[in-house]
Amino acid sequence: MKENQISIVFKSFFVIMTVFFSSYVSAQQNYTIDQSPNFWDKVQFGGGLGLGFGSGYTNISVMPSAIYNVNEIVAVGAGLQFGYMYQKNYAESFVWGGSAIVLVNPIPQVQLSAELEQVRVDTDYEQYYNQPSYSDAYWNTALYLGAGYRTGNVTIGARYDVLYDPNKSLYGSGFMPFVRVYF
Known part of the structure; x- marks a missing residue:
């Protein structure tokens, strides 16, 4: 493999892993916002x-x-x-x-x-x-x-x-x- 192809594979792998782990991280930090701010509810x-x-x-x-x-x-x-x-x-x-x-x-x-x-x-x-x-x-x-x-x-x-x-x-x-x- 040429150096340019290795760079493209590495960058693609890095992008895929970043997307994968960023969705995992955001899944771990989902916050529920209270939709009923009224005390009496x-x-x-x-x-x-x-x-x-x-x-x-x-x-x-x-x-x-x-x-x-x-x-x-x-x-x-x-x-x-x-x-x-x-x-x-x-x-x-x-x-x-x-x-x-x-x-x-x-x-x-x-x-x-x-x-x-x-x-x-x-x-x-x-x-x-x-x-x-x-x-x-x-x-x-x-x-x-x-x-x-x-x-x-x-x-x-x-x-x-x-x-x-x-x-x-x-x-x-x-x-x-x-x-x-x-x-």
């Missing part, structure tokens, strides 16, 4: 309602919440909680407070959660046999870690209060199933 609202009635027993709870989808994997949010419980000849209780939540979806069908809940419990106990009536008021803190199956806007799963203390906690168990819905 990434906010979802949801929450829970609870109703329980029985003979001389009433339990009502309302728990609105909202989350902000940071990206497809992580969402952060806050919620409020209001509750009323009455048991005839025993007690009447009001519960109110708030929570902060982090949701992580490592794959679309699995949702992991961490929720810090702080609620105020105000209870009036009625006179019972020879016991006088009295009131109790305290703050209850819970840290729930949970996992659930997610389909669309609905997640069904369970969570556990890692701070659960049977002598101080608001609920009878640290383990709690849940249905979470956000629109």
Whole structure:
């Protein structure tokens, strides 16, 4: 081969390799530009309602919440909680407070959660046999870690209060199933 032909082959090889590697490099640096700059486009609202009635027993709870989808994997949010419980000849209780939540979806069908809940419990106990009536008021803190199956806007799963203390906690168990819905 002549020197001129070797130069042309070398230059052609160099150009082909440059084109090949430049497309590889640009493929590794593709950036997605957020097409929804509006904050409210990434906010979802949801929450829970609870109703329980029985003979001389009433339990009502309302728990609105909202989350902000940071990206497809992580969402952060806050919620409020209001509750009323009455048991005839025993007690009447009001519960109110708030929570902060982090949701992580490592794959679309699995949702992991961490929720810090702080609620105020105000209870009036009625006179019972020879016991006088009295009131109790305290703050209850819970840290729930949970996992659930997610389909669309609905997640069904369970969570556990890692701070659960049977002598101080608001609920009878640290383990709690849940249905979470956000629109």
